[in-house]
Amino acid sequence: MSLTYFIIVSAKEGKNMSDSEKHLFFMQKALDMAHEAKGTTFPNPAVGAVIVSHNRVIAHGATEKCGGKHAEIVALHQAGDNARGSTLYVTLEPCCHHGRTSPCIDSIISHGIKRVFVAMEDPNPLVQGKSIKILQNEGIEVNVGLLATEATRLNEDFLWDITQKKAWITLKLALTLDGKIADYKGDSKWITSSQSREFVQLLRKRHAAVGVGITTLQMDDPKLTARCEKTFFPARIVFSPDETLPANSFFIRNASQVRSVVVLRGGEQRIETSSDGVELWHTGEKDPLRSLHSFVAMAHQQHLSSILIEGGQRLGSLFLQAGLVNRIYLFYGNKILGRGKEGLLFSSGLSIDKCITLENTEHLVFGSDIMITGKPVLS
């Protein structure tokens, strides 16, 4: 929820808002709806829509699960005839092409919407401003750019995937204050607070897949599920040098329940399915860094648009060294170990003058932990 929203609500509740405050308020409401849906709409982006008539919300909607309706359609169906002459607030440019559903703009026009506020243009080459022009040609007033920054951040993974044709990679690390991910005995449970771990559950829910290295699978036998969301499982990915995964692992035992992928280096690029129901992705590249580059392109083709990489040391370091991490979350637990497993260990270190820095950093406190997030770039 943006600061603007809070200010308006706290200062204006029960009072008259100015026109521009109203527009912000309703677009924020559409963004809130999109946030709610985030993580359940793959491969579609999460979109929110609000229909307003005479300063009152008469309908709202968010993208339904894959194959379901788009946000605008949900809201328009809810509004029915009342939509005539009203204003639509939508967080992403409506579609103008036939996909799983028919074009949203047809429905907007036929429902008699008079004015549309669009937070941002859809960078999908099939849309890219086309819908806006069509609506304007139909005599509908269209405003673009309200809360665009917030809308872009919300779907940063989707926007990256669709424009770059590579999956978006989020790297999460849980570190001690002295940069360790495990103590000298190898124990890592728990470095961070329960509040941090709850937030990680939310992160899992918001990604198309969760990925770990084979070592993490062997040592922790993780579930890789988003426990906060009963009905939705992100896909699970294990990066392994060979096909042999522990048969009694949670991963193998539950491969029929949820999409499960093992990423293998080398060979010829191809995808097979094992008897357990596990997809075996051969990246076609022997070199670990090249293999990851190949992986993100394969993930895009396979409709896994965003992957949350959850340590350990090796996998996180490889993704960072490959320059493939789009967003990093560093959780610092309130612990000093003095000695232990380093969170990151590159094959060759960077120098102070030329190293990785984080752009657009944000900080959040979770209990006694602090979290830093940003976009890693090589300076």
Next chain:
Amino acid sequence: MSLTYFIIVSAKEGKNMSDSEKHLFFMQKALDMAHEAKGTTFPNPAVGAVIVSHNRVIAHGATEKCGGKHAEIVALHQAGDNARGSTLYVTLEPCCHHGRTSPCIDSIISHGIKRVFVAMEDPNPLVQGKSIKILQNEGIEVNVGLLATEATRLNEDFLWDITQKKAWITLKLALTLDGKIADYKGDSKWITSSQSREFVQLLRKRHAAVGVGITTLQMDDPKLTARCEKTFFPARIVFSPDETLPANSFFIRNASQVRSVVVLRGGEQRIETSSDGVELWHTGEKDPLRSLHSFVAMAHQQHLSSILIEGGQRLGSLFLQAGLVNRIYLFYGNKILGRGKEGLLFSSGLSIDKCITLENTEHLVFGSDIMITGKPVLS
């Protein structure tokens, strides 16, 4: 400056304050004065005093440099006859004993002060509430405890030193986001932002001495001065296994300008002065950890009540392992190196279940850096 203060000032400026708001306001003013003086009053604590008559500040003062006047005396001299019937706000219980100066309570009584607000009792065994009783016996109304937490935090080092008979140790570390203090080539300039480094200058100014290990001296030849304060130098301490320091180092060349100490392990506990004017402190303990325990007691006796330890890896790790760090400042520069010198490296690591955690943590952002401070305790 406390939040309370801001709220009052912003909400009440130009309006009437309630009595309790006024008391907070004036005590905060006294605390502000004490903060200004912090670091220039050794071996005295930094104290602030404000005299108020008819809701107006008629005089104020802070502890003068060593041997100079106490805060109350500065303010009382400024107020002169106008002090009669007025209220004194002072951040620490006034003294009742003859030290370098005569007892402050005599002056408070003779100036006809009617009411005194004291933020906190002086834990010095020579005072410890005695002054408060004497003032009350003289018919003066005394209130104790207003902004006591803030006043305690301000002089935490002094309070520790006087009650524990050991110098207060602050450890400062400048780390990359992955916990390194130097890159793989050993470069450490600069991990943190200029804003962080400016704050470290302020930290230096607020301590009686700044300490480094011999390796840091050899590699960086640091000035160890507080550049933000032209007239004040904290004392400088180097921890060395033997007496041989580089003769052309800034430390040796300027030993006559400022108190300079070399701490040596083993031998018999004694203090000598070298021909360069350097004090050689033999701790009498060969074991590195025992030697530091001996050191903090010697520093107390030698009137160095607070020491800022500025890395490197070995010295910081030793102080933490010895359980002698009273406050740690961890500055995280916005850098990831992937490989390099670890900020801390204990001789034996701690386990997740039983490691060091920070109590009463605070976070501050300095440019693109984040700083975490707290009191390290073994959980």
